[in-house]
Amino acid sequence: MIKRRELLQLSTALLAGQSLQLRADVPATLPLIQRPIPSTGELLPVMGMGTSRTFDTAGDPASLAPLLEVMQAFFAGGGTAIDSSPMYGNAESRVGDVLRAMPEPPTLFSATKVWTTGRQQGVAQMEESARRMNVERFDLIAVHNLQDWQTHLETLKQWKEQGKVRYIGITTSHGRDHAALLEIMRRQPLDFVQFSYNIEDRTAEQELLPVAAERGIATMINRPYQRGALFSKSRGKELPSLAADLDVTSWGQFYLKYILGHPAVTCIIPATASVAHMADNMRANYGRLPDPQQRAEMLRLFEQL
Numbered sequence: 001m002i003k004r005r006e007l008l009q010l011s012t013a014l015l016a017g018q019s020l021q022l023r024a025d026v027p028a029t030l031p032l033i034q035r036p037i038p039s040t041g042e043l044l045p046v047m048g049m050g051t052s053r054t055f056d057t058a059g060d061p062a063s064l065a066p067l068l069e070v071m072q073a074f075f076a077g078g079g080t081a082i083d084s085s086p087m088y089g090n091a092e093s094r095v096g097d098v099l100r101a102m103p104e105p106p107t108l109f110s111a112t113k114v115w116t117t118g119r120q121q122g123v124a125q126m127e128e129s130a131r132r133m134n135v136e137r138f139d140l141i142a143v144h145n146l147q148d149w150q151t152h153l154e155t156l157k158q159w160k161e162q163g164k165v166r167y168i169g170i171t172t173s174h175g176r177d178h179a180a181l182l183e184i185m186r187r188q189p190l191d192f193v194q195f196s197y198n199i200e201d202r203t204a205e206q207e208l209l210p211v212a213a214e215r216g217i218a219t220m221i222n223r224p225y226q227r228g229a230l231f232s233k234s235r236g237k238e239l240p241s242l243a244a245d246l247d248v249t250s251w252g253q254f255y256l257k258y259i260l261g262h263p264a265v266t267c268i269i270p271a272t273a274s275v276a277h278m279a280d281n282m283r284a285n286y287g288r289l290p291d292p293q294q295r296a297e298m299l300r301l302f303e304q305l
């Protein structure tokens, strides 16, 4: 964990920097897009952030400084939901370090996962995650990749009843887990489910998204860029004219708004270690969304790349 004096130095450097101006890049006329969490009606800005790999860094000031700027750009862009996991190496600790270095406490929707076997191990891990991420109470804890899900879901239901967590859920990014995940979605009282969905991998449209809508489960979408692979298709290609109708100024926003065009999507968690990419992603937190006809056209255009 970084020392308090170093944190203060980082905060001062940040205040002197330009990232606070990033919201200014988004025209004030564009509305923030928010979607309700079905189980409560609480509104969530649609653009969250992931932390896998990008926040798994050393805890020295030199490594932390760029992450601080990335997260500042996230909050400046109206984001609140940050997704992490004990599976992501040092990521939870780096999120905690950066949150402690923020000049003002941000509006945060804190999400992590439980990824172990056994009840006691799960409880100990969730308590450790709260210390690492510097949160008193998580907004969301999800069972990571279905691991020992029966055990952890029982604990999470109790924690929710006791007010120790606000929302509970389950995650995967593997197609092989979809049948089991659907079964859990149909039978268990989940607030959130997290899975992969993007313009190239649209498997979730078949059952996961419809069942989430039917059961009133919020969806948090991971791998929105297919781990970055989508950009190799669009690199150097001109944006189609349709982009302007959707307030889209980059291929990244094009891919994110395609996902947001699905009505069963609650929020998306792209991951980036770049301030410019974060500012780009946060622009998709605002403006117009595609209707079904425009989405079909986006897909046609993507398939021609």
Ligand SMILES: NC(=O)c1ccc[n+]([C@@H]2O[C@H](COP(=O)([O-])OP(=O)(O)OC[C@H]3O[C@@H](n4cnc5c(N)ncnc54)[C@H](OP(=O)(O)O)[C@@H]3O)[C@@H](O)[C@H]2O)c1
Pocket (backbone or CB within 6 Å): 049, 050, 051, 052, 053, 054, 083, 084, 144, 145, 171, 172, 173, 194, 221, 222, 223, 224, 225, 226, 227, 228, 231, 252, 269, 270, 271, 272, 273, 274, 276, 277, 278, 280, 281
């Ligand atoms: N089972 C699970 O629970 C599970 C599984 C997978 C993922 N997740 C969560 O979902 C998050 C997102 O998934 P992911 O990280 O695997 O993949 P992703 O968000 O689809 O892709 C990340 C890649 O996209 C690049 N990128 C981001 N924004 C960009 C932009 N605007 N322009 C160009 N490149 C951009 C990043 O590179 P730069 O750093 O260079 O921007 C990075 O290489 C994870 O961090 C994690 O929190 C959860």
